[in-house]
Amino acid sequence: MISTPDGEIDVNGRSGPLGGPADQQRLIGLRAQAAVVLVGAGTAKGEGYGPPSKQGLRIGVVSKSCNVDFSAPLFTSGAGFVVTSTSAPTVPVDSIRAGETEVDLLGVLQQLPAGLIHVEGGPTLNAALLNADLVDAINLTVSPHIGGRRGPSLSYAPHALRAFTLSNLETNGDFVFVRYERNK
Ligand SMILES: NC(=O)c1ccc[n+]([C@@H]2O[C@H](COP(=O)([O-])OP(=O)(O)OC[C@H]3O[C@@H](n4cnc5c(N)ncnc54)[C@H](OP(=O)(O)O)[C@@H]3O)[C@@H](O)[C@H]2O)c1
Numbered sequence: 001m002i003s004t005p006d007g008e009i010d011v012n013g014r015s016g017p018l019g020g021p022a023d024q025q026r027l028i029g030l031r032a033q034a035a036v037v038l039v040g041a042g043t044a045k046g047e048g049y050g051p052p053s054k055q056g057l058r059i060g061v062v063s064k065s066c067n068v069d070f071s072a073p074l075f076t077s078g079a080g081f082v083v084t085s086t087s088a089p090t091v092p093v094d095s096i097r098a099g100e101t102e103v104d105l106l107g108v109l110q111q112l113p114a115g116l117i118h119v120e121g122g123p124t125l126n127a128a129l130l131n132a133d134l135v136d137a138i139n140l141t142v143s144p145h146i147g148g149r150r151g152p153s154l155s156y157a158p159h160a161l162r163a164f165t166l167s168n169l170e171t172n173g174d175f176v177f178v179r180y181e182r183n184k
Helices: 021-033 041-046 105-109 123-131
Strands: 034-040 059-062 080-084 095-097 116-119 137-142 164-172 175-182
Touching: 021 034, 021 116, 021 137, 021 175, 034 041, 034 123, 041 059, 116 123, 137 164
Parallel strands: 034 059, 034 116, 059 080, 080 095
Antiparallel strands: 137 175, 164 175
């Protein structure tokens, strides 16, 4: 995730204006290590997600409703799949399902390929993962902008306070990149 110092995560629904080439390189680097990417349906749609540049990497779009545009390049390319509950509508692409009415995120994670699962937000999905205590590490970019409105922050829903340890800190120009790992 990228955030301004005052907690804004998008400009008119897009995070791109907060970032820059160094942040993009970070994202590509994280995806390079990932076995799979997860993203919330709101982010996939709002940010216009397409297939990743890393060959073979798949992106799971988490959606309870399955009201997703399956004609989008993410899905027509074969890279996208849906993560949902067992009672959700059938979908014309691959799906991973866990939980009867709500998506059981732990049950989902257990069905994903072994390795790093890279979650790219947004705040609704982040909140659900934090609530389920399924976040091992947070990679955060602090953007040198201050937003003019109060939009969503890194995580929507309230969740228990959890302690993380700073494991990496780098700068590039005016951007700060931090990695926090969950205290065991
Ligand atoms: N700054 C950053 O790094 C960054 C990163 C990502 C996103 N964003 C911003 O975040 C905003 C979008 O926020 P958002 O909260 O709508 O994002 P989101 O979490 O990507 O999308 C919310 C939708 O995803 C599905 N979803 C999420 N968690 C779920 C769960 N546990 N179970 C079932 N479905 C789940 C639901 O889809 P259905 O309604 O289809 O059921 C829900 O309506 C955008 O403005 C975007 O730019 C910023």
